[in-house]
Amino acid sequence: MTEQAGEIDDVKVDTNNFDAFRERLKIAMGSDSARVFARKCRLSEGAIRSYLSGETFPTLDRLAMIASAADVGADWLAFGFSKEELKREVPQPAGMEDxxxxxxxxxxxxxxxxxxxxxxxxxxxxxxxxxxxxxxxxxxxxxxxxxxxxxxxxxxxxxxxxxxxxxxxxxxxxxxxxxxxxxxxxxxxxxxxxxxxxxxxxxxxxxxxxxxxxxxxxxxxxxxxxxxxxxxx
The missing domain is CATH 2.10.109.10 (Umud Fragment, subunit A)
Known part of the structure; x- marks a missing residue:
């Protein structure tokens, strides 16, 4: 399967918040090692280690996979606040909520x-x-x-x-x-x-x-x- 490459959609965050994200990721992982947690997320161990080191930030789909595996809110994992707070900060465009x-x-x-x-x-x-x-x-x-x-x-x-x-x-x-x-x-x-x-x-x-x-x-x-x-x- 082949297709012309486009641009990857990264989660847009202030790079100053990387440290806070890394701490939330560690909390989400609990006692799991990077290898064990990566398997739960269906991601590579290298990807998890990259996020933990602050080298990269997960794309939206991977963020959802991590949140689902850890049973935490994707909004909290990405930004540190709840869905209700996220809606107040970044409201959805009118007419697109459905x-x-x-x-x-x-x-x-x-x-x-x-x-x-x-x-x-x-x-x-x-x-x-x-x-x-x-x-x-x-x-x-x-x-x-x-x-x-x-x-x-x-x-x-x-x-x-x-x-x-x-x-x-x-x-x-x-x-x-x-x-x-x-x-x-x-x-x-x-x-x-x-x-x-x-x-x-x-x-x-x-x-x-x-x-x-x-x-x-x-x-x-x-x-x-x-x-x-x-x-x-």
Missing amino acids: YAFVPLYDAQCSAGDGAWNEHSRVLTHLSFTRYSLRKKGLTPEQLSAIRIDGDSMEPVLHSGDTVLIDHTRTTIEGEGIYVLRLDDHLYAKRLQRNFDGVVIISENKQYQPVTVPRDRLNELEVIGRAVWSAGWL
Whole structure:
């Protein structure tokens, strides 16, 4: 999967507040080591250490992942105050309160051994009504989108289509389309469990199914389940 890179959307904060953020992050981590906490967040240990050192600040989606793993408020983690205070300080634009904005990533994030989006860039944000997401049981902070490259999932998904990923669904449930990483590459494929392991299935019959045996399942990383797609007719 490839896409032209855009600019990454960093959380905008006063750099003088880095020390305060680092302290809140340490509180959120509790007694966990950077390695253990990184696994809980589905981020790389290097990313967590970078935040702890003050070298970098997490992007909005990673901030939400950290807050969710630590069971703390993302507003408190980022700024040190509650959602109510945040609303008073940074009110939402009039008429946009009913919308959630999901990051669309440059899918060149497949390389490397860190988190799936460790080296990715946010191209833009897709807007969804909060009502439509809520009806599907989806949480905006746990969603992201990427674009498909290649014809292996035709006619269901075409090259250039955008898919929405639910990062809370990393356990294979029956048969569905998942975004996965294998051998440092991202794929959108159907996954099916059987007694031998997990079968990776392409919709395009020119591509043969691939079975990841049970003793190698640790090499298969399920990023999340595809829950929506769109593309040009």
